[in-house]
Amino acid sequence: MAEKRRLGRQTPTQSIVLPYKKTRGDEAVALYEQGGRTAMEWQKLLIYDILAVDEQGLWAHTKFGLAVPRRNGKNEVVLMREKFGLQNGEHILHTAHRTTTSHAAWERLCSELDHSKVEYKSIRAKGSESITLPGGGKIEFRTRSSKGGLGEGFDLLVIDEAQEYGDDEESALKYVVSDSQNPQTIFTGTPPTMTSSGTVFFKLRTEALAGRTKNTGWAEWSVEFQTDPHDVDAWYEANPSMGVILNERKVEDEIGGDAIDFNIQRLGLWLRYNQKSAISEAEWKSLQCEALPKLRGKLYAGVKYGHDGKNVALSIAVKTTDGSIFLECIDCRPVRAGRSWIVAFLAAADVAKVAVDGAGAQELLAADMKDARLKAPVLPTVKQIVTANAAFEQAMADKAICHMGQPSVTQAAANCEKRAIGQNGGFGYRAIKDGVAIELLDSMILAYWLCASAKPPRRQIISY
Numbered sequence: 001m002a003e004k005r006r007l008g009r010q011t012p013t014q015s016i017v018l019p020y021k022k023t024r025g026d027e028a029v030a031l032y033e034q035g036g037r038t039a040m041e042w043q044k045l046l047i048y049d050i051l052a053v054d055e056q057g058l059w060a061h062t063k064f065g066l067a068v069p070r071r072n073g074k075n076e077v078v079l080m081r082e083k084f085g086l087q088n089g090e091h092i093l094h095t096a097h098r099t100t101t102s103h104a105a106w107e108r109l110c111s112e113l114d115h116s117k118v119e120y121k122s123i124r125a126k127g128s129e130s131i132t133l134p135g136g137g138k139i140e141f142r143t144r145s146s147k148g149g150l151g152e153g154f155d156l157l158v159i160d161e162a163q164e165y166g167d168d169e170e171s172a173l174k175y176v177v178s179d180s181q182n183p184q185t186i187f188t189g190t191p192p193t194m195t196s197s198g199t200v201f202f203k204l205r206t207e208a209l210a211g212r213t214k215n216t217g218w219a220e221w222s223v224e225f226q227t228d229p230h231d232v233d234a235w236y237e238a239n240p241s242m243g244v245i246l247n248e249r250k251v252e253d254e255i256g257g258d259a260i261d262f263n264i265q266r267l268g269l270w271l272r273y274n275q276k277s278a279i280s281e282a283e284w285k286s287l288q289c290e291a292l293p294k295l296r297g298k299l300y301a302g303v304k305y306g307h308d309g310k311n312v313a314l315s316i317a318v319k320t321t322d323g324s325i326f327l328e329c330i331d332c333r334p335v336r337a338g339r340s341w342i343v344a345f346l347a348a349a350d351v352a353k354v355a356v357d358g359a360g361a362q363e364l365l366a367a368d369m370k371d372a373r374l375k376a377p378v379l380p381t382v383k384q385i386v387t388a389n390a391a392f393e394q395a396m397a398d399k400a401i402c403h404m405g406q407p408s409v410t411q412a413a414a415n416c417e418k419r420a421i422g423q424n425g426g427f428g429y430r431a432i433k434d435g436v437a438i439e440l441l442d443s444m445i446l447a448y449w450l451c452a453s454a455k456p457p458r459r460q461i462i463s464y
Contacts, residue, residue, distance in 0.1 A: 008072075008235075008242030010042040012219040013268075016208045020052035020060045027051075028084035032076075035115035039080065042240040043073065047080050049217055050186065058182050061217035065162070065187040065204050068221050069268045072241040074188055078158060079108055081186060086137035087118070090155040093176060095144045097164035099127045102141040105160065106131070109139070144169050155180040162189035162201040167292075167404060170200050191222070191270045192407050193261065194437035195311070195332040202407040205270065222268030229255045229262045238267045260435025271411050277432065279396070281414040287396065288405040294321040298352035300454065301330075302446025303342060303365065303377070305358020306439045307430075309335060312358070313439035314342055316349075317447035320402070325395070325451050327403045327444045332437050339365050343372050352454065355380055355446040378450065386426030388449035401448060412440040 025048030029039050039047075052060040068074040078094075085092050096102035106122075106129040113120050113131070123130045129141040144165070154176050159165050165187070177183035189201055208218040227234045235251050236242045242251075254266055263269035300317045313332040320326050330345060342365065346354060354369070354377040356362040362379050369377060380388065395401045403409065415436045418427040429445075431438040 005243050006236065007244065008042075008240040008246070009221065009237050010040075010240055011045065013222050013224075013237065014209060014218070014220050015049075016211075016213075016216065016218040017049045018052070018060045018215070018217060020054065023048045023052045024084070025049070025051040028080045031083050031087060031116070032080045032112070035112045037076070037112070037115075039076070040073065040241060040244060043077050043080070046077050046219060049219070050077070050081060050184075051084065059184045060215070062183060062215040063185050063187070063204070063213075064217040064219075065201065065208060066219050067189060067191060067201075067205065067268060069239055069266050070190060071246060072221075072239055073245055075105065075108065075160075078105070078160070078186065078188055079112060081156070082109060082139055082158065083112060083116075085156050086120075086131065086133050086139055087135070089136045091137075091153065091180075092139035092156040092158065093152070093154040093173075094139060094141045094158040095160065095173065096141075097144060097161040099143045101161055102127065102143055103129065106141045144173070152176055153179040155183060157183075157185040159185065159187045159200075160189070162187040163192045163196045163198050164189075165198040165200045167199055191264050191268055193264050194408050194411065194435065194440070196408055197329075197331065197406070199404065199406055202270075220268060220270075222270060223263065226260070226263050226269060227267055229259050229266075234267055258435065260433075277414045278417050278429065279413045281410065283396065284410055284413040285405065287399060287402055289326075289402045292404065293324070293326055293402060295319070295326060296321050297454075298350055300447050300450035301346060301349075301351050301354045302443040302448070302450065303354065303356040303358075303362075304439045304443040304446060305335065305356075305361040306437070309361075311335060311437050311439050312339075312342070312361070313437065313443040314345065315440070315443035315447045316351075317444070317451035319451060324399075325401050325448055327401055327448060329406055329409050329440050329444060332408070332440050332443075335361065339368050343368050343374070346374055347372055353378060353450045355450050357385065357442070357446060380446070380449075382421060382426075384449070385428060386421050388445050389421075389426070389428050391452060392445045392448050395448065395452070403444075408437065409440045409444065412436055412438050416441060 028047050028051055029044055050064050054060050082092055094105055103126050119134055121132045127143050132138045157177050187201055192202055207213045208216050221238050221240055223234055223238050239246055295318045297319045302315050305312045311332050312335050314330040317325050317327050356365050356377045357380055366377050415433045416429040417432045419430045421428045429438055
């Protein structure tokens with residue numbers, strides 16, 4: 001007798017689903033399987049929850065978040081929802097962080113319609129594709145921006161790569177479904193990494209699991225704590241498509257030197273914060289502003305190359321009208337990704353000064369900036385670094401800084417300890433957990449230092 005194939009967990013490890021008696025999920029599954037595909041059990045259960053309806057026939061969940069580790073087939077759940085919507089006359093906006101991702105989603109849906117022999121018209125324009133059905137259903141695929149979708153009306157909004165979905169983008173997009181009689185927004189992605197730029201997905205999860213949301217559903221496959229990458233049982237717990245799409249050999253080949261990254265990408269770990277940090281999570285969050293403050297003056301930028309040579313982070317600082325300094329991390333990327341993205345940002349932004357710290361790498365970036373005809377950066381001395389860190393600590397105590405609560409930066413700030421610099425009691429910060437990108441915090445400190453120490457422009461006095 002053949003040994004029974006082991007499958008991944010088919011129900012979420014954590015979920016919030018509102019009570020319902022009816023769903024149109026069975027219709028979506030039937031339409032999906034017309035194209036020759038077979039939905040897995042976990043995909044069926046999810047689409048039943050997503051397409052649950054109340055007594056008035058309206059969606060039980062106007063918002064639904066889905067977090068599943070990579071390569072499990074969560075895109076097929078989105079495909080089911082979109083195909084159902086198209087064939088029921090909905091107007092749909094599918095957004096992604098990257099153009100390649102939105103284009104791939106368009107190709108996937110076209111293929112599904114072809115195999116189902118569904119008549120449709122499509123426009124292929126990378127970054128702005130669309131599909132229209134004779135019955136009136138239409139879907140547009142776009143790369144997100146802070147302005148995308150304004151003034152347009154849709155019934156369904158899909159936020160793909162939700163871990164990269166920021167507050168500015170949400171402000172531009174959340175109203176595109178307001179005119180619909182039965183709107184729905186779906187968020188799909190993976191837990192944020194140290195370099196993820198989004199904040200909305202993290203907040204949605206936090207609020208949903210805490211029971212502080214209305215009309216919102218959530219489903220995730222994850223481990224609760226950092227887990228040994230070689231724990232096979234954890235693979236099956238966090239990956240519903242183990243035994244179908246994924247197998248043990250494939251997962252084993254993914255294991256490398258970065259256990260944190262494996263936990264996030266393959267085991268769905270949502271990072272926790274360390275309360276023994278030099279900066280507590282509560283202290284950092286107390287500096288978070290509810291909305292973007294009114295800004296004045298030019299930007300100041302800080303670039304920090306990590307001590308381990310893996311990552312480089314870029315942050316900005318700008319004064320606010322109420323006298324504080326607003327801070328934000330622009331990005332944190334592997335050093336091997338090059339320096340062109342930093343130069344491109346500095347060239348496009350109105351930056352007054354740039355501080356660059358990182359032995360060896362700072363000279364290379366300075367040369368690139370010179371070639372781009374940018375002002376030479378400040379290469380701070382050890383004494384200046386000490387001054388910057390001390391000033392930043394005092395600014396936190398005085399609540400003279402503010403930020404928008406980027407999860408990756410919060411993770412860095414809430415998992416740091418002081419390290420000695422110089423011979424006179426100076427200090428900097430270092431991570432107290434493997435995988436924490438302390439460069440995020442360090443780059444903010446550099447930007448703050450430049451901004452705080454900048455002298456106001458001299459007023460010209462003309463006398464006759």
